[in-house]
Every structure is written in structure tokens, then in C-alpha cells.
Amino acid sequence: MTATPQRRDPRIVIVGAGMAGIAVAHVLKQSGFNDFTILEKGSDVGGVWHWNRYPGLRCDVPSYGYQFAFAPKPDWKHVWATGDEIQRYHRDLVDTLNLDGYRYYHSTRGELLNRLSRTDEAKAAYAKALELTESEPERQFLLQRLR
Numbered sequence: 001m002t003a004t005p006q007r008r009d010p011r012i013v014i015v016g017a018g019m020a021g022i023a024v025a026h027v028l029k030q031s032g033f034n035d036f037t038i039l040e041k042g043s044d045v046g047g048v049w050h051w052n053r054y055p056g057l058r059c060d061v062p063s064y065g066y067q068f069a070f071a072p073k074p075d076w077k078h079v080w081a082t083g084d085e086i087q088r089y090h091r092d093l094v095d096t097l098n099l100d101g102y103r104y105y106h107s108t109r110g111e112l113l114n115r116l117s118r119t120d121e122a123k124a125a126y127a128k129a130l131e132l133t134e135s136e137p138e139r140q141f142l143l144q145r146l147r
């Protein structure tokens, strides 16, 4: 007898709203997955292009080679785009792809852990990790999360 495929509704966490996070979110949406959250510790999207602001920051490959194939931008201002323009490209993309509603910003690792550790899934994962760990500091950390 052939097993009937079961529809899954997974909960997926993407850590970081840099280029990789945006691309993964886009592919997930395209594939019909909507139950995901993007956790970003910064105050905006773009990853390194959000964090780095030093004068003269630019792409070191031509801009058209640094954009997503699924989101071509024909009007880069420079052949080697500035960091600011690249970050704006990412921000606009998140708006265009309607990814904003999936994001959750947090400012500290503690805040993230607190949020994650409240879920039953997190507790089960901590318990499993506790069974497997051989490191005493890690064991103490996990015990704390489980209290």
C-alpha cells in the first residue's frame, strides 16, 4: 500500500535579513511555504550593507552581478554600487516581495533566546540537546533554559 503524502505546515526560522535570508524567504514563499519568521538582530534589512556605513563603501563586483536574478535592477547609479544603494535595493525588495510581515527584530541575544525558549518546540530541542551534550557549561546553559 502506498502511503498518502501528508500536507505539512512547518514552522521555519530564518536567522538574518541579509542577502541570504531575503533569498531564502523569497524561495520559501515561491514554493508555497508561508509559516516562517525572519529573525534579525539589526534594526533594518541588508545584512553587511546595513551594518557597514564607512565612507567609500562600495560593491567590489559590478552591481548587476551582485543583484538577485529574480529581482533585476536596471537602473543602478554606478557600475560599482555604493553600500547605501545596495541596502536600499534590499529594503525595496523586502517591500516588493511583501516580506515585512514575516520579520521580527530583536536587539539582544537574550531577548531572542527568551522569545524562542517560550515555545514547546524550543523546550523539546533544549531537552534533546541536554541528552546529547558532553559539555558542562552547555549543560548548565540548557538547564537554565528549561527552568
Ligand SMILES: Cc1cc2nc3c(=O)[nH]c(=O)nc-3n(C[C@H](O)[C@H](O)[C@H](O)COP(=O)(O)OP(=O)(O)OC[C@H]3O[C@@H](n4cnc5c(N)ncnc54)[C@H](O)[C@@H]3O)c2cc1C
Residues within 6 Å of the ligand: 015, 016, 017, 018, 019, 020, 021, 039, 040, 041, 042, 045, 046, 047, 048, 049, 050, 052, 058, 059, 060, 061, 066, 112
Ligand atoms: C563591508 C563588506 C563589503 C562586502 N562587499 C562585497 C562585494 O562587493 N561583493 C560580494 O560578493 N560580497 C561582498 N561582501 C560579502 C557579503 O558578506 C556577502 O556578499 C553577503 O552580503 C552576505 O549576505 P548574508 O545574508 O549571507 O550575510 P549578512 O549580510 O552578514 O547578513 C546576516 C544577517 O544576519 C543577522 N544575524 C546574524 N546573527 C544573528 C542572530 N543571532 N540573530 C538575528 N540576526 C542575526 C545580521 O544582523 C545580518 O543582518 C562584503 C562584506 C562586507 C562586510
